[in-house]
Amino acid sequence: MTCQVVLATIVALAAFSLSAQAQDVEAGKKRAEACVACHGPNGNSQAGTFPVLAGQSDRYLYLQLRDYKEGRRKNSLMSPIAAGLEKQDMKDLAAYFSKQNQERTGFKSDMARVEAGARKAEESLCAMCHLGGMKGQNEVPRLAGQNPDYVVTQLKSFKARERTNDAGNMTSLAQTLSEEDMVNLAHWISNLH
Amino acid sequence: MKRNIAAEKAALAKNGGGFYKTLGGGVWMTPAVDIKTNTVFFVVGNPSPDLYGAERPGDNLYTDSIVAVDLNTGNYKWHYQYVAHDVWDLDAVSPPILVDVKDKNGKMIPGVIHGGKTGHIYVHNRSSGNLIRFSDPMVSQEGLWTLPTKEGARMSLGADGGVEWSPMAVNPGLRLAFAVNLEQPMTYHVEAAAYPGGKLWLGGSFKNSVGEEQFGNVTAVNIDTGKVVWKARTDQPMIGGALSTAGNLVFAGEGNGWFKAYDAKTGKVLWQYQCGAGVNAPATSYTVNGKQYIAVAAGGNTQLDFKRGNSVFVFAL
Secondary structure, eight states: OHHHHHHHHHHHHHHHHHHHHHHHHHHHHHHGGGGHHHHOGGGOOSSTTSOOOTTOOHHHHHHHHHHHHHTSSOOTTHHHHHHTOOHHHHHHHHHHHHTSOOOOOOOOOOHHHHHHHHHHHHHTTHHHHHOGGGOOBTTBOOOTTOOHHHHHHHHHHHHTTSOOTTTTHHHHHHTTOOHHHHHHHHHHHHHOO | OOOOHHHHHHHHHHHOSGGGGGOBOOOOSOOEEETTTTEEEEEOOOBSSSSOOTTSOSOOTTTTEEEEEETTTOOEEEEEESSTTOSSOOOOOSOOEEEEEEOTTSOEEEEEEEEOTTSOEEEEETTTOOEEEEOOOSSOOTTTTOOOBSSOEEESSOTTOSSOSOOOEEETTTTEEEEEEEEOOEEEEEOOOOOOSSSOOOSEEEEEOTTOOOEEEEEEEETTTOOEEEEEEESSOOOSOEEEOTTSEEEEEOTTSEEEEEETTTOOEEEEEEOSSOOOSOOEEEEETTEEEEEEEEOOBTTTTBOOOOEEEEEEO
């Protein structure tokens, strides 16, 4: 008896979570139409200053949108957009972009810079949070294959303490990086896939 | 400890004690249960944020502690805090082990032991929690308790600790506990940071100390004396755990794929097998129809970026 009740509950929960997930992605897809101009089709940005969102961790995407809305992260383009989003919208968008296939950006990394970037990444223990291959986890973003211009912009912004929604992790680390280091790291990250 | 107690008291008076809501202190690994006394023993992780302590004045109980609670009621029995007001992420993560130990008078009593990220094995009286002894350091501790700075302050003990979450093993006959260690000199960087709203909150960063070698050890410690009896060096820092058998063997795996058997008395490598991916899990042992087997998973490790795999290997003794 107990087993049957438990089984029925599990089946019901599974069905619920599947349908909720499908709605999220579908609703997110519709809402994401407004994002194409900057973030490209399916979140595969063609312009180096805008981040690739395809394949990004959904928790990271949701929390960044929430941070824009709540003023923890500021950007002249994103802050006004996030201001108009509700929690469910952010979750839908995050679900949608996280499910898209990430494509190569077409950027050709300089292999000498890739090597230097890899050395700096090892020294900086990037994998401790971003995991091996910079695949990301939960609220720690996937970096692999990201646009190099965007990576450099963010590292500079952390160093200048203009972007501070990182809880001290990246602002602290970026103090130890030169501009040359940042470019090397960006070439290395962009070359990962 | 180099603490500024006056500043901590002033911070408490100014900001109040509401920080307990975001203080962290998760339990990473499995507890030990003493059925005879209905007691659960577990160790508690670090306070949050890891490196920035000004947000959280005081000892931050019961972070970085071993805690005993009643199995049936959850009521507190005792605790022992290893690091008060931690700002290095040197928390308590390796699972506690129940084993009889010699007390200070040489009398055998029920004990509970823990392998600390500090690099010591701690031996407690199981009923009172009193610390009977702690072992010689198993890893280098140069600059221990140096406070993190904005520019980065070096300690030879890295933030993965002397013993990470890796379970230890005990050979009661030989009176030895076996731990796997990491030697990873790091610099500790602090950055003032407010609560980030449900995100990872380090309040700083860790970096590898440039140009310094990293490696690991398998270490045997006499739990009745605290002396290191032997130490076997490995090429890489060790995450995974140890297994000890009644036939005086110790098994431990490495990030480079080697799974090794050591002589429990001497630390001599008796056998090794290349698993093709990081052996970063503790081995286990069991018997089928009287034959003893050793099984271990080679899944690699993302934190130290050891080659990932997806296999379980089983060996017959």
